[in-house]
Amino acid sequence: MHSTARPPMHDQFIITRVPRPMPEGFVTTQHFGWRCGVSPSLPVTEVRRGEIAVGWILGWVILEDGRFAHETGSFEISEPAPGDPDGVEETLYALAGRWACFLVVAGGLRVYVDPSASLGVVFSEEESVIASTTSIVNWGRDDSFGEGRYSRRVLKKNQFFPSGATSDPAIGRVLPDHRLDTSTWAVDRHWPAAPLARFTKQSEVDAATTEIATSTSAVMAALTSHTTTILPLTSGRDSRIIMSAVRDRLANCEFVTFEYHDFRKADTAYARAVVGRYGLRHRLLTIPTPDDDDRRTYLEAIGYDANEGKARDFYLAAGELPSDRGWVTGYVGEVGRGYFWRETDSDAIPATDDLLERMRLDHTPENTQAVEQWLETAVFADVPQMLDLLYQEQRQGAWASTQLYGAAPFVFSIIPLNTRRNIENMLRLPIAYVKSGQMPRDIARVGWPDLAELPYDRQPGWQGRLEYAAFILRRDGGRLFRRITRTKSR
Known part of the structure; x- marks a missing residue:
């Protein structure tokens, strides 16, 4: 019962x-x-x-x-x-x-x-x-x-x-x-009112990444002045950007790493290396297995508008932390990383089925109609910008943001990169620059150059390289399998 x-x-x-x-x-x-x-x-x-x-x-x-x-x-x-x-x-x-x-x-x-x-x-x-x-x-x-x-x-x-x-x-x-x-x-x-022109000069890109870094540092200075603030420490890019913004505020920060046992286990090895190098206050959080009551509680809190998967980390694991802290999380940065882009993209807007595939949504009449209605009002300069706007408004606004209501209770739960100006700057980055993957490193370098040069999405060293290569193979192989399966079912 x-x-x-x-x-x-x-x-x-x-x-x-x-x-x-x-x-x-x-x-x-x-x-x-x-x-x-x-x-x-x-x-x-x-x-x-x-x-x-x-x-x-x-x-x-x-x-x-x-x-x-x-x-x-x-x-x-x-x-x-x-x-x-x-x-x-x-x-x-x-x-x-x-x-x-x-x-x-x-x-x-x-x-x-x-x-x-x-x-x-x-x-x-x-x-x-x-x-x-x-x-x-x-x-x-x-x-x-x-x-x-x-x-x-x-x-x-x-x-x-x-x-x-x-x-x-x-x-x-x-x-x-x-x-x-x-x-x-x-x-x-109500925004954007007109397509956002892409930057064409390196000086504009440099100014944009510096502005994002400066803005994030100001947000983190404000939050850490209110209370000790907890930052997730991962080998990912948004985590690096946020950490680079608190180099001078470490006394007011605590770091946590979720101890996953899938491809994200690289976070644990990376965190140990970084903690040892910089002397951070850090805690490794065990990921429990939620029971039915946990799942019900989490889904009720988020209105059943996402899956219960985040009950493991956001709700149960983070619930072991002191509730008198602030909590920040690393969303939004994907807008500047072409998360929904594909090598096969052209100047033509991808088919609705393709967009649903990129969003990992089922191909139902309701989802198809919803995406088509969104496209009717979307304002964009080119297809890559449309895909980034799709990410920000759909994946971020309807998936990630929804789940903040299910997270463990803290004094505040805030996304430091969440400003209109940051998002506009990311949407205007040159396509070639986004494809280079350089944005997170350039932003992090402003506040913490040494930290910016550490590897992403893997632990340092040869073992991290091998594990990351295996992850890429599994990820891309899964995408190919889903595409083939969907094609055969037509």
């Missing part, structure tokens, strides 16, 4: 016109006729335009002076301008953090999410409700409802619901670069 206990829904929220069931302990406030219920861990900040209150922000906005916006009592946005009807593009989107913004407009609210939608927002027109997850929208249903969701779960490892869909057909998601208007309950794209 499994437990019927509900997860505490750390950092989650619900916004509605009328009283609704919500998790025990949520704090309720009133804003312009809307009832806002939030987890006690989630900050609320008033938004003002001059002397007038015009809305509120949930989450963590990092100001230029390193403070969080909620520590100042309010946040100031600009007057409306052409292309920016709510005055947020030059104010809110100039800053880092994890947030969602709710502005009062004629007939309702306009809802903006941070550049990665890392504080996820879902909504139901039928219920007239905005919330963090589908589980919060459905809060108060009996145990059989939750048991039904668990038994009907369909997503496999690394899968998600694309293009604003969710596990509940009556509930939608606000993707990165999109906003919700509750006067019509319609979602539309």
Whole structure:
């Protein structure tokens, strides 16, 4: 018999016109006729335009002076301008953090999410409700409802619901670069307004990578000034970028490595070498095997909008760490690494089936229609830029960001690379430069040159080279097998 206990829904929220069931302990406030219920861990900040209150922000906005916006009592946005009807593009989107913004407009609210939608927002027109997850929208249903969701779960490892869909057909998601208007309950794209021209000069590339490094260092300085911050230490690229940003803040940092026993075991050997070289405070985390209760808890926390695989590391393993720390994670950097690119790409937009394959999604009519609808509104300069935007809005916004709600509770959980300017810089990098794989090393070199030169995705030395070669063979062989299988099934 499994437990019927509900997860505490750390950092989650619900916004509605009328009283609704919500998790025990949520704090309720009133804003312009809307009832806002939030987890006690989630900050609320008033938004003002001059002397007038015009809305509120949930989450963590990092100001230029390193403070969080909620520590100042309010946040100031600009007057409306052409292309920016709510005055947020030059104010809110100039800053880092994890947030969602709710502005009062004629007939309702306009809802903006941070550049990665890392504080996820879902909504139901039928219920007239905005919330963090589908589980919060459905809060108060009996145990059989939750048991039904668990038994009907369909997503496999690394899968998600694309293009604003969710596990509940009556509930939608606000993707990165999109906003919700509750006067019509319609979602539309607000960025980019025009295709982003690629850099053509090396000086522009150098300025972009330096800006990303400087921005990440400023974010990490702000976070580590608030509390000791935990950084995952892996042999990967985003981990290296973030670590290079704290060279002068190591006293305020702790590092952890998940002890995987698959191809990622190279992280353990790499971490031992780096810890020994630089004297880091480090902890190796054993990866437990989740039982049914663990899986239910995790899936409930993320609204059943991803697979339960991350329950092993994000939830159970990280749950062994002190909760009075901050937590950062290394997403977003893939935007500048051509994650969805393939050698066979041309100037033609890949077929929808091909895009689903790259996203590791099933070839269903629903997924096909969702991707085709996304393509209708996407704004891009070339096919590689389209693929990077697809990664950021779909893989990041609908898969990675969703799972932050299932992670172990910390003082904050923030993606340091998650800024509009960083993403724009990555989208504008020259195609040849992206293919070279040089971006992470160039960014890391700004803050920590010695660290930048260590190998990626493997432990140092000859053994690491052999294990990495075997991993590439398994990975590419798997892609080829899936492609052949899909072709034969047609």
